[in-house]
Amino acid sequence: MNFYDQLKFNSEGLIPAIVQEQSTGRVLMMAWMNRASLEKTLESGRTHFWSRSRQKFWMKGESSGHVQQVKDVAFDCDGDTLLIQVEQSGPACHEGFKSCFFRSSSDGGRTFRVTEPQLETPEQMYGKK
């Protein structure tokens, strides 16, 4: 059976993709893919997504150079979520952190804190606007 036959895209033709750094297990980000961005991801070995806010096909790292090299693509029991193992070049987050999940609460939501260093500033990544 074909890989794509296992997958269910939602009513907008999208599927959420969790991106994990294979070497460390760190979850880096979650973004959405349509069929074309998944095909391009599998074919090129670099992650491509669909931006819902910008209604635009994009490659991770196209502006920052911080691309993701794909190692493995898993899908869940319901076929409606992807888990992609990558090697990440530089910070994954557009705010300059390794992971987009750089803030968390471990006291039941009473407080939260930044849990990792900012590796670069957005200005360093994208230039001054």
Next chain:
Amino acid sequence: MNFYDQLKFNSEGLIPAIVQEQSTGRVLMMAWMNRASLEKTLESGRTHFWSRSRQKFWMKGESSGHVQQVKDVAFDCDGDTLLIQVEQSGPACHEGFKSCFFRSSSDGGRTFRVTEPQLETPEQMYGKK
């Protein structure tokens, strides 16, 4: 600033929650939460979700006993995805695997394979139907 003020629920009042096993880094599942299930998760220390297909509030493990003890709740740069660290009792997947992401492709989608052992059968977990 309040934890909840950082979060953006979608037009259906939901936010996707990635669940990761803290001790191993294994991503176990992705499910959706509404505000009530997130509050219950933070208050009780056990994960609660909102089932879109059943339109129902549920606690992970309510039928199987395979509950998730919450260790940390992170949110991403856009505030529209959660990453929850847990200790998982038994398999997380209703098909009896540790992780719902038990199938993957590492050859660009040409083939996929089961990557972990099935720990229990659904019959063992839920009884014969």
